[in-house]
Amino acid sequence: MLKNYLKTAFKVFLRRKFFTFVSLFGICFTLTVLMVVTAFLDHLFGPLPPEVKTDRTLAVFMLHGEAHQGENFNMWTGGPSYTFLDRYVRTLPDVERVSIFTSFTTSVPAVSFNGSEKVTSHLKYTDAAFWEILEFDFLEGGPFSAQDDRDANLVAVINQSTEKRFFGDTPALGRSFELEGRWFRVVGVVADVSILRLTPFADIWLPLGTSKSKEYLHSRDFQGRFQGLILARKAEDIPLIKEEFKRRLTQVEFPDPGLTSRLSGGAETFFELVSRMLLSNGLEDSHPGILLGAISGFMVLFMFLPTLNLVNLNLSRMEERSSEIGVRKAFGASSWTLVGQFVVENVLLALVGGALGLVLASLVLPAINNSGLIPYADFRLNYRVFGYGLITAVFFGVFSGVYPAWRMSRLHPVEALKGKTS
Amino acid sequence: MIAHLFKMVWNRKRANSLLILEIFCAFLVLLAALSLGAYSALNYRQPLGFSIADVWLVFAEPPEEGAAENTAVIEQLRLTLKGREEVEAVANIEGCATPYMDSYCGASASYLGKSIEGIAWGRVSDDFREVAGLELIQGRWFEPADEALGWEPAVIDQRLSRALFGTEDPLGKEVGGPDRGDHTEIRVVGVISAYRKRGEWSGPEYFMFRRLKEGERGMFAVKLKPGTPASFEEPLTKVLQSVAGDWSIQLLALSELRGTAFKLRLALLAVAGIVAAFLMFMVGLGLLGVLWQNISRRTREIGLRRALGGTAQAVRRQILGELVLMTTLGVGLGLVVAVQVPLLEVVSSVSVEVYACGVGIALAMIYGLVLLCGLYPSRLATRIQPAEALHYE
Numbered sequence: 110m111l112k113n114y115l116k117t118a119f120k121v122f123l124r125r126k127f128f129t130f131v132s133l134f135g136i137c138f139t140l141t142v143l144m145v146v147t148a149f150l151d152h153l154f155g156p157l158p159p160e161v162k163t164d165r166t167l168a169v170f171m172l173h174g175e176a177h178q179g180e181n182f183n184m185w186t187g188g189p190s191y192t193f194l195d196r197y198v199r200t201l202p203d204v205e206r207v208s209i210f211t212s213f214t215t216s217v218p219a220v221s222f223n224g225s226e227k228v229t230s231h232l233k234y235t236d237a238a239f240w241e242i243l244e245f246d247f248l249e250g251g252p253f254s255a256q257d258d259r260d261a262n263l264v265a266v267i268n269q270s271t272e273k274r275f276f277g278d279t280p281a282l283g284r285s286f287e288l289e290g291r292w293f294r295v296v297g298v299v300a301d302v303s304i305l306r307l308t309p310f311a312d313i314w315l316p317l318g319t320s321k322s323k324e325y326l327h328s329r330d331f332q333g334r335f336q337g338l339i340l341a342r343k344a345e346d347i348p349l350i351k352e353e354f355k356r357r358l359t360q361v362e363f364p365d366p367g368l369t370s371r372l373s374g375g376a377e378t379f380f381e382l383v384s385r386m387l388l389s390n391g392l393e394d395s396h397p398g399i400l401l402g403a404i405s406g407f408m409v410l411f412m413f414l415p416t417l418n419l420v421n422l423n424l425s426r427m428e429e430r431s432s433e434i435g436v437r438k439a440f441g442a443s444s445w446t447l448v449g450q451f452v453v454e455n456v457l458l459a460l461v462g463g464a465l466g467l468v469l470a471s472l473v474l475p476a477i478n479n480s481g482l483i484p485y486a487d488f489r490l491n492y493r494v495f496g497y498g499l500i501t502a503v504f505f506g507v508f509s510g511v512y513p514a515w516r517m518s519r520l521h522p523v524e525a526l527k528g529k530t531s
Numbered sequence: 532m533i534a535h536l537f538k539m540v541w542n543r544k545r546a547n548s549l550l551i552l553e554i555f556c557a558f559l560v561l562l563a564a565l566s567l568g569a570y571s572a573l574n575y576r577q578p579l580g581f582s583i584a585d586v587w588l589v590f591a592e593p594p595e596e597g598a599a600e601n602t603a604v605i606e607q608l609r610l611t612l613k614g615r616e617e618v619e620a621v622a623n624i625e626g627c628a629t630p631y632m633d634s635y636c637g638a639s640a641s642y643l644g645k646s647i648e649g650i651a652w653g654r655v656s657d658d659f660r661e662v663a664g665l666e667l668i669q670g671r672w673f674e675p676a677d678e679a680l681g682w683e684p685a686v687i688d689q690r691l692s693r694a695l696f697g698t699e700d701p702l703g704k705e706v707g708g709p710d711r712g713d714h715t716e717i718r719v720v721g722v723i724s725a726y727r728k729r730g731e732w733s734g735p736e737y738f739m740f741r742r743l744k745e746g747e748r749g750m751f752a753v754k755l756k757p758g759t760p761a762s763f764e765e766p767l768t769k770v771l772q773s774v775a776g777d778w779s780i781q782l783l784a785l786s787e788l789r790g791t792a793f794k795l796r797l798a799l800l801a802v803a804g805i806v807a808a809f810l811m812f813m814v815g816l817g818l819l820g821v822l823w824q825n826i827s828r829r830t831r832e833i834g835l836r837r838a839l840g841g842t843a844q845a846v847r848r849q850i851l852g853e854l855v856l857m858t859t860l861g862v863g864l865g866l867v868v869a870v871q872v873p874l875l876e877v878v879s880s881v882s883v884e885v886y887a888c889g890v891g892i893a894l895a896m897i898y899g900l901v902l903l904c905g906l907y908p909s910r911l912a913t914r915i916q917p918a919e920a921l922h923y924e
Contacts, residue, residue, distance in 0.1 A: 126822055127820065131813075131816040131817055131819075131820050134813060134816065135813045135816075135817065138809050170831045216588050217781050217783055218781070218783070219781055220764070220768065220781060220783075222764075222768070222783055225762065225765070227761075227764060227765075289772065289779055289780060289781075290769075290772040290773075290776075290780075321592070321594055321777060321778065321779040322592050322594055322595075322596075322779060323595060324592050324593075324594070324595060328596070348634040404802050413556060413811075414553070414556045414557060414560060414810060414813075414814065415813060417549065417552060417553045417556060418553060418813060418814055418817035419817070420549060421546075421550055421553055421817060421821050422817055422820050422821060424546055424549065424821075425546065425820070425821045425824035425825060425828075426824060433593060449633065480798075482794055482795060482796075482798050531897060
């Protein structure tokens with residue numbers, strides 16, 4: 110049965126090539142855009158190395174502080190300070206590991222010179238636990254140790270591109286480079302990490318102990334330039350940790366109530382952070398469900414116009430098919446059978462369009478990667494993106510096929526055979 | 532004639548209502564893309580008020596904030612910078628006053644009971660005017676003698692001056708508002724033409740400069756002599772590093788700071804434009820297909836009209852007339868929705884003029900697109916021979 114449907118569909122597609130082209134163009138273009146968007150979102154939020162243990166990691170990215178003093182009202186939104194993380198996050202009970210490191214968003218890139226060439230790098234000062242929570246892909250050597258951090262040893266882990274900039278094509282392991290007047294020895298080289306992955310991203314990772322500014326150690330302020338990362342023992346512990354962190358925020362002792370007397374924030378995933386910042390400006394609880402709904406809603410809305418276009422095309426092509434419908438009805442085909450057939454045709458068209466869209470997207474994505482707009486961006490079609498694309502294509506086919514098919518199937522056989530359409 | 536067209540459209544209301552819905556959606560998409568484009572283009576053409584050519588930033592971060600010797604080191608760094616032959620001018624600056632930097636300090640200001648919200652402010656030292664090439668149109672800029680004043684001087688941009696003081700002379704007037712630091716009052720001493728800190732793509736904003744004492748912040752804006760070769764950077768970094776041994780010293784060209792955000796914004800606009808253009812192309816092709824199909828379905832009707840003496844011109848006018856009518860219905864619906872945007876102030880940053888401009892262009896483009904798609908099918912309709920059409924029955 111299906112084979113016959115496919116055969117008919119194929120013949121119909123070939124009969125009027127202009128219409129087939131218009132339909133395919135619409136589907137293909139729409140799906141390309143959707144797949145590029147999906148690849149982008151996956152790159153931003155999906156579990157990609159080095160962040161592979163997403164089901165049991167939480168981060169403290171942002172805090173929001175408020176203070177009321179008489180008439181004055183003070184508030185700030187920013188990263189937590191080292192002091193805060195050390196006191197209230199590192200001491201969380203029943204977690205496997207906690208790491209504290211400088212956040213990317215506040216740092217100005219460091220400039221070094223390699224001969225006459227200028228090398229600009231983003232630095233991240235981290236502790237040793239960082240390397241245990243995140244699984245970096247080490248090409249050479251390995252991470253620095255807790256000992257290095259304590260002793261402020263001048264060692265560094267660098268990414269592949271930085272290795273190339275400093276040392277050319279020769280291995281960097283054990284060699285040294287100059288950074289802000291000091292010489293650091295390379296102990297490890299890792300694959301590039303995209304700038305959009307805020308937690309792991311840097312060009313050069315250095316032990317926290319080597320930071321020139323020691324301010325962070327005794328600043329009493331809760332606003333700072335750090336980020337905390339928590340690894341739970343098992344995924345089931347995640348809600349408990351979130352609870353505990355929220356509870357601690359209410360019990361914080363404020364060193365300077367004039368600056369901060371109320372804190373809000375959360376131990377959360379990056380997606381939860383983004384939804385909190387977008388939906389409530391960082392003040393209230395995060396509602397990742399709403400953001401997810403908004404993204405899906407936007408995608409459906411984007412598909413609406415192309416779908417409408419396809420529905421209109423399909424409707425106006427009813428005439429061509431009216432004699433076929435008449436014959437099939439006269440020979441006893443039910444309306445449902447006909448609806449099934451037309452939907453199958455549409456889904457087939459959508460799948461062909463989807464395949465073309467996939468090819469197009471696989472051409473567009475490397476072009477975006479190579480444009481240099483987003484450093485180390487690596488948008489890729491992986492099986493997740495492919496899966497989403499497939500679902501959208503089928504959805505598209507069914508969505509745009511059902512109404513015209515229903516209209517077609519309702520034709521009276523006698524009228525249809527005479528060539529009338531409405 | 533129009534009543535007749537309505538009847539023709541009404542006769543095929545089901546199929547036509549879907550077409551009208553499509554035109555409605557296309558209009559809204561086009562309107563959104565064009566408003567965004569018009570908004571960006573208008574902002575881009577506004578004067579920035581400063582020049583970033585040959586301006587570099589120097590960040591000097593001490594090992595210990597608030598340490599006693601910090602001020603002396605910053606002063607040393609400033610003198611070192613000033614002494615370099617490639618340097619034209621040096622000023623202390625804060626993140627909140629630095630163009631293209633994310634830091635933002637906001638406040639409200641009031642004058643005679645009138646309050647203005649959302650004023651960005653930042654502190655700079657006396658030489659900043661020279662570094663950034665600010666254009667003073669009234670009053671004066673900060674000067675060393677301001678140190679001894681009993682109040683705090685401020686320089687505001689022209690837009691803020693107009694919003695706060697109207698046609699009155701702003702000089703010497705006191706503004707209430709931002710937290711006042713050591714002084715009890717802030718007075719306007721000068722007005723500059725503009726200072727759009729967030730750069731070319733940002734909407735109109737208010738700015739207020741406040742005075743920064745030299746040596747208070749370890750951040751400098753440095754104006755180089757035009758034509759300084761790029762090789763100046765390495766020796767300068769080394770010298771500064773040797774002056775402030777355990778400090779963290781970083782240099783950054785302002786153009787580099789501008790570069791990333793600027794390029795991303797441009798890319799975003801380009802993507803929005805390309806997507807909208809492709810959507811319109813798709814709608815156009817679809818419309819062409821539908822109209823074409825409709826003409827071949829209406830062969831009999833048109834043939835009959837020709838047989839009864841209707842001219843080719845009349846037939847053509849009818850086909851295009853129906854199309855224009857449907858477009859008007861779709862666009863009319865779209866306008867009802869579009870008017871809500873300024874009425875409900877959904878997007879407050881886009882002015883009504885910009886929006887109206889977007890609506891106008893969108894209207895012209897939709898009608899143009901629809902008529903273009905109708906041309907070929909309507910020509911086909913005129914070619915229908917009465918004999919051939921009547922022979923159908």
